[in-house]
Amino acid sequence: HCSHIRPPSPDTFHRRQAGLIDALLSVGATAFIAEPGSTGHYFANVSLQDWRLSERPLLLVIAPTEGSKTSLEPRIIILTPKFEGTRARLRLLLPSKRPVEFVEWPEDENPYNVLSRHFHNTQDRNASLTAILDDPMRLFVADGLSEAGWTRGNRQSQIRMIRESKTEEEIEILKCANExxxxxxxxxxxxxxxxxxxxxxxxxxxxxLVRASRCTQRIGLALTIFAVNAALPHGGAPDKILERQDLITFDVGGTLHGYWSDVTRTFALPESHIPSRHLEIWNVVKEAQNAAFKVAVKGVKAKDVDRAARSVIEKAGFGEFFGHRLGIGIDLHESPYLRGDSQDHLAVGNTFSNEPGIYIEREIGVRLEDCFVVEEDGSPLLLTSGVGGPARSPWIM
Known part of the structure; x- marks a missing residue:
């Protein structure tokens, strides 16, 4: 299904790096520093699949070229344990217009001091070192950088905004993964x-999902819950036998070229006999999902999308049992979020998971989930629209 979808090209990474450098230059920061993970993957193809975290830090550093006022040729630096230097050069396929600088730290030296020394040796020795650190960076790494003379900048929100606006290339990947x-x-x-x-x-x-793995590459989640067990959103109750009166919930996701899918269906089998109250709850959740989708246009506050779904469920008398949120991208759940307290305004290229649910413990759980993107004209588009889109009833999904 997705054989025609290619991973992000080197030019894509170069554009992302240029945008990052522009952000660094605008705030006078020396560098952006990240551990392997989703942000490292986004800017330089350095993910947790490429390099697992350990007590020995490997850091991705992206910095303006010394003396440059433009973002044409960012410096890409990898701080690596010395004994892992060769493996880092072989394993990390880094898209960079300039030769990547591999800076090795010996076991008997402080890695953060080695990085600081490298910067002082390659630029003004008296210049201060200011870093924008990736949000998920482990505390001991952030502390180590601080002790080695790095001042932590506070503009992570600007970095998040670069990722939050998905390009057409990213949207096509997300569409196929969800389809x-x-x-x-x-x-x-x-x-x-x-x-x-x-x-x-x-x-x-x-x-x-394994059969589809040539498309989705990696299975992320395959949650299967029957009837009353679905009242716990992520399951955990004893293994249940499916009965005629039971609804079934699948919450499933995987990745395509590093981008997540996330689809949930609560449904029945053709031979099922679902109690009328449970069908009522299913229809309320479906109405809530429709309500959220209708108002999810450019410029609307994320909390107002949440409110649209919440109002439907509250009006039906199930407000205390409601759950709703989420954004999606390289991280399964990433900002911006559809949350009741969010002041974020929906913008072109934002992607979200529209996932209302009703969870009544010891009785029933129902949720429906479809991801969408805010298009250029400001309207929402379901990422599953190419294969029929959302569920229409418990029997038509």
């Missing part, structure tokens, strides 16, 4: 039967 996930859910449903266990259905779901 193939929904197709996998539908394929598993066709073979399910009354009397099977949650664990069996979950294994089928994992197998479906």
């Amino acid at each position: 193939v996930t929904l197709l996998a859910i539908r394929a598993v449903r066709q073979n399910m039967y009354i009397g099977m266990r949650e664990s069996e259905a979950n294994e089928w779901m994992k197998q479906a």
Whole structure:
């Protein structure tokens, strides 16, 4: 399904790096520093799949070229343990217009001092060192940089804004990842039967994702919950046998070229006999999802999208059982979020998960989830629209 979708090109990474350098120059920062992770992946193709975190820090550093007032050729620096230097050069495929600078720190030296010394040796020795640090950086790494003379800048929000506005290239990846996930859910449903266990259905779901793995690359989650167990949003109750009166919830996601899908369906089988109260709850959740989608246009506050869904559920008498939020991208959950306290305004290129749910412990849990993007004209577009989009009823998904 996604064989035509290519990963981000080197030119894409160069544009992202240029945008990052422009942000650094605008605030007078020396560098942006990150550990392997989603932000490292976004700017330089350095993800946790490429390099696992350990007590020995490996850091990605992106900095303006000394004396440059433009972002044409950022410096890409990798601070690596010396004994891992060769592996870092072989394993990390870094898109850079300039030769990547690999700075090795020996076991008997402080890595952060080694990085500071490298900067002082390659630019004005008297210049102060100010770094914008990636938000998820571990505390001991941030503290180590501070002790080595780095002043921490406070403009992480500018870095987040670069990632929050998805390009057409990113949107096409996200679309295909979400489409193939929904197709996998539908394929598993066709073979399910009354009397099977949650664990069996979950294994089928994992197998479906494995078959799609040439498209999705990595399975992120395959959550399968029946009936009352779905009242706990992430499950955890004993393995249940599917009965005729039970609704089924699949919450499924994987990644394509590092970008996440996240699709949830609560549904019934053709032979199911769902209690009328549970069908009422399903319809309320569906109405809430529709309400949120209708108001999710450019310029609207994220909290107002949450409020649109919340109002429907409160009016139906289920307000205390409501849950709703989330954004999506390289991180499964990333800003901006559809949250009741969010002051963020929806902008072109923002992507969100529209995931209202009602969770009544010891009775039932229902949620529906479809991701969407705010398009150039300011309107929302479902990332699953290419394969039929949202569920229409518990039997039509």
